[in-house]
Amino acid sequence: MAQKTNDPKLTDYSVTDALALIDRRFGKDRLLRDLSTPTERLVTAYYLQSRWGYERYNPHAAMHMALSDDGKYTHDGLRAQADTVIAEARKIGARRILELGCGQAFNARVIAEALPEVEVVATDLIEAHITKANERGAHLPNFRAVRSSFTELPDDLGQFDLIFAVETLCHSPEIDAVIERIKARLAPGGTFMFHDAFRRTDWESKSDDLKEALVLNELCLAVPHGYAVWGTWEDALARAGFTDVTTEDISMQGLGTCRRLGRVGLKFLTQWKYRLLRPFVPKHLARNAVAGFLGIYIMYGGAADPASENGITRYGLIRAVGPNAA
Numbered sequence: 001m002a003q004k005t006n007d008p009k010l011t012d013y014s015v016t017d018a019l020a021l022i023d024r025r026f027g028k029d030r031l032l033r034d035l036s037t038p039t040e041r042l043v044t045a046y047y048l049q050s051r052w053g054y055e056r057y058n059p060h061a062a063m064h065m066a067l068s069d070d071g072k073y074t075h076d077g078l079r080a081q082a083d084t085v086i087a088e089a090r091k092i093g094a095r096r097i098l099e100l101g102c103g104q105a106f107n108a109r110v111i112a113e114a115l116p117e118v119e120v121v122a123t124d125l126i127e128a129h130i131t132k133a134n135e136r137g138a139h140l141p142n143f144r145a146v147r148s149s150f151t152e153l154p155d156d157l158g159q160f161d162l163i164f165a166v167e168t169l170c171h172s173p174e175i176d177a178v179i180e181r182i183k184a185r186l187a188p189g190g191t192f193m194f195h196d197a198f199r200r201t202d203w204e205s206k207s208d209d210l211k212e213a214l215v216l217n218e219l220c221l222a223v224p225h226g227y228a229v230w231g232t233w234e235d236a237l238a239r240a241g242f243t244d245v246t247t248e249d250i251s252m253q254g255l256g257t258c259r260r261l262g263r264v265g266l267k268f269l270t271q272w273k274y275r276l277l278r279p280f281v282p283k284h285l286a287r288n289a290v291a292g293f294l295g296i297y298i299m300y301g302g303a304a305d306p307a308s309e310n311g312i313t314r315y316g317l318i319r320a321v322g323p324n325a326a
Contacts, residue, residue: 101168
């Protein structure tokens with residue numbers, strides 16, 4: 001095992017070392033046992049307990065990866081996903097936009113502010129998120145947030161020219177059911193797009209350590225059924241009648257975020273002052289340290305020589321055009 005210093009760095013740790021450290025601090029078997037709970041209950045507990053951490057991550061409560069082309073993290077990079085949606089909305093002349101799984105609606109609020117002539121509606125399963133989203137967006141007359149799950153989008157919401165999601169559809173194993181509700185709420189020929197993490201198509205050929213790191217990362221981020229395999233959503237969208245289905249691999253744009261979260265996770269796992277705080281930190285918030293620490297391994301194989309082909313997951317943007325009216 002690599003020699004550790006009093007100020008350890010991500011590059012000091014192979015994936016084997018990282019798993020050993022997590023086992024010493026949390027107990028891998030305990031994590032696997034405790035986190036194997038029904039999805040909805042796990043997701044709700046995860047987000048409610050992690051709220052303080054997300055608000056520390058960004059004062060506007062962004063809950064997703066910042067993207068950049070230079071491998072560095074900046075707060076401005078948190079706007080990248082919303083900026084992509086804004087560009088698409090302008091391209092298609094969208095008048096109504098719907099966000100799925102909005103959290104505190106960072107992305108929907110950015111979009112509503114940039115497109116004041118467009119109605120932006122955000123949905124989330126957790127009532128506390130909806131309350132905070134509406135408080136944060138109270139100054140935006142074209143924005144509102146309502147409570148809804150992915151598969152129960154109410155008919156009275158009407159139809160939308162563009163529906164999007166950012167790092168949230170991974171929480172639902174019911175891909176076909178979600179797509180059917182999206183199709184029902186999407187105007188004929190409208191655009192559906194989402195950013196998310198996916199297992200690589202060759203994930204089963206990766207090392208046992210990477211596969212274990214993947215499962216721990218998924219569970220600690222409240223995805224007990226695992227990320228969808230790259231291509232699964234595309235196939236399901238095509239079956240449902242969507243056209244022009246495209247996927248863009250933008251994994252390397254998340255490197256800066258993975259480095260930042262990896263360093264934070266490593267501090268929590270190794271520095272005594274953070275370890276003393278752990279008994280007072282809600283368990284799902286504490287387990288974010290595991291997910292953050294492991295992100296750079298599952299996405300890039302490690303911090304020493306990060307490359308997307310060395311990882312077991314990808315980060316991508318899927319776009320599709322909804323069916324035209326019959």
